[in-house]
Amino acid sequence: MTDNQQKIIIGVDTHKDFHHVAVISALGESLTDRKFDATPDGYADLIRWVTEQGAVLRAGVEGTGSYGAGLTARLRTAGIDVIDVLAPDKQERRLRGKTDQIDAYSAARAVLSKRATTVPKLRDGEVEAMRILRTSRRLVVKQRTEIMNQLHSLLVSAPETLRAKLTGLKAKDLAKACARLRDLAGDDVVTAATKDAAKSLGRRHVELSLEADRFEESIRALVTAYAPELLAVYGVGPDVAATLLTVAGENVDRIGTESALAHLAGTAPIPASSGKTNRHRLNRGGNRQGNAAFHRIVLVRMKRHPETRAYVEKPSPAARPNATPCDYSSATSPERSSPSSSPSKNATRPPKSPLDINRSIETLRDDRSSRPTGKERPTRFRQAQPTIGNAPQAGSPGFDKLDQ
Numbered sequence: 001m002t003d004n005q006q007k008i009i010i011g012v013d014t015h016k017d018f019h020h021v022a023v024i025s026a027l028g029e030s031l032t033d034r035k036f037d038a039t040p041d042g043y044a045d046l047i048r049w050v051t052e053q054g055a056v057l058r059a060g061v062e063g064t065g066s067y068g069a070g071l072t073a074r075l076r077t078a079g080i081d082v083i084d085v086l087a088p089d090k091q092e093r094r095l096r097g098k099t100d101q102i103d104a105y106s107a108a109r110a111v112l113s114k115r116a117t118t119v120p121k122l123r124d125g126e127v128e129a130m131r132i133l134r135t136s137r138r139l140v141v142k143q144r145t146e147i148m149n150q151l152h153s154l155l156v157s158a159p160e161t162l163r164a165k166l167t168g169l170k171a172k173d174l175a176k177a178c179a180r181l182r183d184l185a186g187d188d189v190v191t192a193a194t195k196d197a198a199k200s201l202g203r204r205h206v207e208l209s210l211e212a213d214r215f216e217e218s219i220r221a222l223v224t225a226y227a228p229e230l231l232a233v234y235g236v237g238p239d240v241a242a243t244l245l246t247v248a249g250e251n252v253d254r255i256g257t258e259s260a261l262a263h264l265a266g267t268a269p270i271p272a273s274s275g276k277t278n279r280h281r282l283n284r285g286g287n288r289q290g291n292a293a294f295h296r297i298v299l300v301r302m303k304r305h306p307e308t309r310a311y312v313e314k315p316s317p318a319a320r321p322n323a324t325p326c327d328y329s330s331a332t333s334p335e336r337s338s339p340s341s342s343p344s345k346n347a348t349r350p351p352k353s354p355l356d357i358n359r360s361i362e363t364l365r366d367d368r369s370s371r372p373t374g375k376e377r378p379t380r381f382r383q384a385q386p387t388i389g390n391a392p393q394a395g396s397p398g399f400d401k402l403d404q
Contacts, residue, residue, distance in 0.1 A: 006054035011085070011108025012061045013100045014038070014068035021046060024106035029113055033101050038067070043074040051078075060085040060111035062103070064120035072120055083111045084118040121249030126226045128250065130242040137215035144208040151178060151201050158198075159191045166198075168313050172209070178202025235300035240293045247290035265290035351402060 006025040015038065021275070022033040034049060036042040050056055059075050061068045064084045075082050085107040088096075098103055109355055110116040148171050155163055166177055179202035181195045207211050220238040223231060223245070230241045247265060248255060255261050262268035266286025301308035 007057055008050070009057050009108050009112050010052040010059045010103045011106065011111065012068065012071065013103040013107060014058065014061060014063045014066075014071065015100075016067055018042070019046065019068070019071060020100035020104045021050065022108050023050065024105065024108045024112065025054075025055065025114075028109060030105060033104055035100070038070070040070075040074075043071055046071070047074065047078050047080075058079050058083055058111050060107040060116055061120075062087060062107055065123075071125060073123070081119055083116050084120045085110050085116040103253050115209040119251065119254040121254075122251045125250040126222055127245050127248075130222050133219050133222070134239070134242050134246065137212055137219070140208050140212045140215065144205055144212065144269065147201050147205045147208065148175070151175070151198065151205070154194065154198055156202070158194050159188075162191060162194055162198075171205075173200045175205035175209070179206055198208045233297075234305050240296055243289050243293040247287045247293075248403075265294055267291060267294055291355050 008031065009026065011024070013022075018035055018037050019042070020035050022032065023031040026039070031053065035118045035132045036046040036049075047272040050059075058081045060083045061072055061075070061261060062085050063069075064072045064082065072082050088103060088106045089187075092106070096106075107116075151174060155166055155385070166174060169177055181199045181202070182197060183192055190193050218237065219242050223238050227241060227245060230236055231238070232244065234242075255264065259268060263283070264286055266283045266288065268283055268286075269280035270283050272281040298308075302312055303309075
């Protein structure tokens with residue numbers, strides 16, 4: 001880079017067959033844009049063209065893990081810093097429209113304004129190999145589960161002799177038993193068709209199980225050689241370790257703090273405060289596979305790890321530095337149940353004395369006797385006038401019944 005060269009930032013809107021490149025100045029001025037083929041020769045032409053426009057400070061590329069993976073690798077080889085840019089949000093698209101040119105300029109300006117700062121993952125090492133193997137194993141396991149569900153559904157309506165023979169077997173035993181089925185001379189057309197379908201599904205289930213085991217062994221070997229200290233953590237197995245390494249990437253230095261890793265995996269709480277309300281909510285974003293991996297680690301440790309169980313069941317003051325000793329006292333402790341302590345709102349009221357009961361009865365009698373009836377009943381908002389003359393006197397039958 002020479003002093004007289006114009007400093008530029010490029011943005012790339014990637015597609016399967018071609019990429020659209022836009023160039024802006026360091027002050028955000030739109031300079032030029034062009035379309036290139038998504039081929040090795042197209043990548044070479046793209047790099048040659050942008051270097052002729054000026055000194056490239058950074059390049060914002062959409063989809064660095066998919067359609068832009070090849071271009072990202074070539075730009076890095078050429079010494080250009082690449083930033084992963086997300087697609088424009090819906091509000092911006094509604095205001096400005098949607099074209100390849102607009103998206104390319106938007107990617108460049110996202111890098112200039114530092115709205116996009118994510119460094120893409122490297123895809124040329126052991127972690128990329130783990131990702132490929134784990135993705136393939138997940139597909140195999142999913143197909144194996146679908147085949148077993150189909151087998152169980154097939155047995156529901158299978159002939160009685162075949163259903164009685166295969167019912168109650170576990171998944172692996174059922175698949176092996178179905179793979180060993182043979183046609184008999186006395187089978188009717190329905191039984192023969194059911195055996196043929198079950199045999200095909202059983203053999204496929206066995207093959208998929210062998211493939212899944214083979215992928216798992218390859219993943220275990222890679223993780224053991226690359227990060228043995230990760231497998232030493234309680235609750236971390238080969239699949240979980242491969243997931244976490246895939247989330248972090250080969251260039252793990254792009255994650256600077258624990259907070260950044262928590263946000264990347266969607267385990268960091270998100271502020272949701274407004275006015276006098278101060279609260280947080282769960283993070284629904286982030287990498288959900290990494291979030292599921294951390295969730296499995298926590299579940300295993302809460303169930304079998306003694307230190308984790310002790311922390312969950314009864315946290316110590318060291319785990320809560322702002323806690324006071326009264327936070328750990330029991331709700332039924334003598335200090336809280338003593339008469340000197342403030343009474344609770346739900347405390348039981350003392351029983352009424354006979355004198356209070358008689359007074360309540362007299363009040364009820366006066367209220368009933370003073371209530372007008374029939375057409376003389378006042379409206380809802382008019383105060384009822386007492387009619388003392390209609391009240392029972394002392395010694396009358398009604399008064400005696402109230403006393404009782």
